[in-house]
Amino acid sequence: MDDMTPFNGWPEASYSKQRIPRFQGNPLIEALPTTFTVDELMQLLTEEPDFSPEQRDWSVEDRLLQVSSLSNFNFPMAHQVSLCLAADNLMREGYVGRAPKTAKHVQLLQTLYLNKKAGIGLSQSANQRTAALSASLVGMSGMGKTSTLERFQSQIPKVIIHPELNIWQIPILHIETPHDGASVKGLLHSILRQIDRLIPHANYYDTYAAKGRPSVETLINNVARVLHIHYVGLLICDEIQNLEHAPKNKQALMTLLVSASNELGVPILFVGTNKARRILSLDFRQARRSVGNGSTYWDKLAFNDSEESEWGLFLSNLWKYQWTKVYQSLTPHLSSLIYHYSQGIIDLTIKLFASCQWRAMLDGTETITARLIASVANNELALVQPMISALRGQDLRTLESYDDIAPPCLDDLLRDIQVKMGGNRIIGASIQPGDELFVPSLTTALTALGANSDQANSIAESIESEGNAVNLIDGTKKALQRISPPKRKGLKNELQPPPSLQADDLRNAVHKSLLEKTTIFQQLKAMGAVCDIRRTLLS
Numbered sequence: 001m002d003d004m005t006p007f008n009g010w011p012e013a014s015y016s017k018q019r020i021p022r023f024q025g026n027p028l029i030e031a032l033p034t035t036f037t038v039d040e041l042m043q044l045l046t047e048e049p050d051f052s053p054e055q056r057d058w059s060v061e062d063r064l065l066q067v068s069s070l071s072n073f074n075f076p077m078a079h080q081v082s083l084c085l086a087a088d089n090l091m092r093e094g095y096v097g098r099a100p101k102t103a104k105h106v107q108l109l110q111t112l113y114l115n116k117k118a119g120i121g122l123s124q125s126a127n128q129r130t131a132a133l134s135a136s137l138v139g140m141s142g143m144g145k146t147s148t149l150e151r152f153q154s155q156i157p158k159v160i161i162h163p164e165l166n167i168w169q170i171p172i173l174h175i176e177t178p179h180d181g182a183s184v185k186g187l188l189h190s191i192l193r194q195i196d197r198l199i200p201h202a203n204y205y206d207t208y209a210a211k212g213r214p215s216v217e218t219l220i221n222n223v224a225r226v227l228h229i230h231y232v233g234l235l236i237c238d239e240i241q242n243l244e245h246a247p248k249n250k251q252a253l254m255t256l257l258v259s260a261s262n263e264l265g266v267p268i269l270f271v272g273t274n275k276a277r278r279i280l281s282l283d284f285r286q287a288r289r290s291v292g293n294g295s296t297y298w299d300k301l302a303f304n305d306s307e308e309s310e311w312g313l314f315l316s317n318l319w320k321y322q323w324t325k326v327y328q329s330l331t332p333h334l335s336s337l338i339y340h341y342s343q344g345i346i347d348l349t350i351k352l353f354a355s356c357q358w359r360a361m362l363d364g365t366e367t368i369t370a371r372l373i374a375s376v377a378n379n380e381l382a383l384v385q386p387m388i389s390a391l392r393g394q395d396l397r398t399l400e401s402y403d404d405i406a407p408p409c410l411d412d413l414l415r416d417i418q419v420k421m422g423g424n425r426i427i428g429a430s431i432q433p434g435d436e437l438f439v440p441s442l443t444t445a446l447t448a449l450g451a452n453s454d455q456a457n458s459i460a461e462s463i464e465s466e467g468n469a470v471n472l473i474d475g476t477k478k479a480l481q482r483i484s485p486p487k488r489k490g491l492k493n494e495l496q497p498p499p500s501l502q503a504d505d506l507r508n509a510v511h512k513s514l515l516e517k518t519t520i521f522q523q524l525k526a527m528g529a530v531c532d533i534r535r536t537l538l539s
Contacts, residue, residue: 010159013169028095028169028231031160035092041084045076045151051321060361063323067361070354074151075317077310079298080144083137084152086296087269090135091156091171091234094267098231100165136240136270136280139298142347145271146238149174159198168199171233177242185209185216188223195226227266235268241275300391301344305332311344318353324360326367337370341377343391348384355380432471433464445476451483459483481519 013031023029036044049069056063139145153172160169175190192205208214208222227235270280301311315338319330328334342349355376356368365372378385389395432438439460446456459479469475509523516523 010161010168011157013160013162022096023092026095026099027162027165028099028233029092031162031169032092032171032233033156035088036084036155038081038085041081041152042076044155045074045080045084045148047072047074047151049073049321051323053327056323056325056327058323063361064358066323067354067357070318070321070350073318073321073350074144074147075314077314079296080148083145083148083296086135087149087152087172087234087236090267090269094233094265095231098265100162100167100231134268134270135296136272136276137296137298138272138274138276138280140300140345141273142345143298143300144346145298149236149238149271167231169231169233170195170198172236173198173227173232173234174236174238176238177240185219188219191223192226195230199230232266235266236271237268238271240270240272240280241278242272244275244278301346303336303339303344305335311335311339314346315339315349318350322357322368324357324366324368328368334368334370334373337373340392341373341381341385341388343388348381348388352377352381433467433469433475438464438472438475441472442475442479445472446479446483455483 013027015027015030016034018024018026018030049066049072051066055066058066137145153174156171158170158172160171161167162169173191173194175187175194178186178190189205189209192209196202196205204222204226208226209219214222270276301314302309303311306312307316312335315335316330322328338349338352342352352373356372359376359380360366360368360372439457442460442463443453443456446459447453451459456479459482460475462482463469463475463479469478509520509527512518512523513520
């Protein structure tokens with residue numbers, strides 16, 4: 001890249017003298033921010049909502065919005081700080097021996113060029129060395145692995161411009177493996193697209209991938225050259241467990257990543273859920289060599305009654321953010337109950353706590369109780385309860401089938417609670433045709449009353465388009481009058497009620513509707529068989 005004009009706010013390099021001897025004189029390291037202290041990392045990782053006790057007197061609508069801010073809550077813990085320190089160390093150590101414009105730098109570019117001409121990929125190069133600066137982070141979903149790395153990266157410039165050296169330096173390159181796995185080319189394309197997004201006016205994907213049909217070996221060397229000329233300090237390969245879904249040759253993908261680290265000296269941090277253990281298993285010898293700094297495992301928080309334990313500190317800090325009108329103190333029983341239904345999974349604990357507040361506000365109880373916690377866990381978080389039960393019972397065999405289960409995002413979870421538990425004022429009276437919740441809520445109500453989903457949705461859309469319904473309750477009444485059974489042949493034979501039917505048999509409604517020329521709904525209502533619409537919507 002010849003154009004060195006600052007772009008998107010990328011900073012120009014400002015060089016700082018280094019105390020560590022092996023870092024001295026290397027502009028790639030001297031341009032990085034100073035290493036964070038533990039206290040600075042604690043402050044960086046802390047994420048708290050804007051809260052004051054006076055907010056408990058706000059309207060329900062405003063308080064519901066405040067609860068949603070808990071989605072970003074984070075209370076820093078020791079393993080999160082350790083991860084940031086390890087990532088910082090990998091990035092800096094990876095630059096040792098990679099100073100720009102040196103003989104070693106030029107020699108590697110020449111090697112990549114010759115390999116490209118000969119059609120030799122990185123994994124076939126004879127001059128491989130074991131990568132000692134790569135590591136892996138494995139842990140169950142919802143423990144904050146990716147969010148912690150994102151918070152750390154937010155303080156590292158995505159690109160640093162060195163005008164005098166004509167260099168665009170990328171300290172950290174974070175890529176994700178696609179959910180459906182990836183081919184070797186797919187992974188390489190992902191790297192090129194990511195660099196194109198970072199470097200202004202770059203078109204590496206068009207140059208090296210889109211034109212013609214380059215072989216895998218050629219593409220590998222081209223990507224390696226791009227990584228080298230932009231001095232990528234640390235390659236984070238996230239969601240590595242998705243390689244389990246790769247259509248073929250998983251080992252080739254791992255070999256590619258490890259070879260890039262070996263040849264270029266670019267450290268790699270593999271990040272994934274428990275399933276990633278199989279990817280980084282003994283079957284992949286290259287992968288084992290890629291974790292020179294070892295594998296870190298983030299387990300669920302362990303339960304401990306002590307307020308000074310990780311669980312105690314995390315929950316007590318989270319518990320302060322209650323927007324219900326009645327503040328409920330955190331008792332050992334409630335702490336134990338929350339743990340029972342979340343098993344110390346951070347993401348799940350936050351969502352359970354937020355969902356309880358929404359339910360309490362919408363049903364008017366305005367306080368968090370043990371019964372409420374159990375109800376929310378067994379209803380709104382029912383999807384993950386089999387996994388939680390397996391964790392609770394340490395059933396490892398069952399847990400293998402729940403590798404990818406995660407609760408829905410907090411916004412979707414809270415919206416579902418609003419539909420189910422909105423109350424008259426929110427669900428019944430305030431939702432009118434045109435509101436985004438009108439059709440889904442009406443469809444849900446009709447389905448609960450026995451209509452099939454397609455019919456219910458069609459009627460709901462029709463009611464909304466006509467615009468005659470005052471609100472959701474009125475719309476439901478109008479919709480019920482349109483539900484009729486299919487026409488049947490031989491109605492003359494049905495004009496006489498079967499003698500075997502009792503007087504309160506609901507099938508009599510069909511016969512009476514024909515005799516009296518009324519609707520079946522009117523006959524059912526006269527028989528006392530129609531439920532209370534208002535009560536149905538609130539149930």
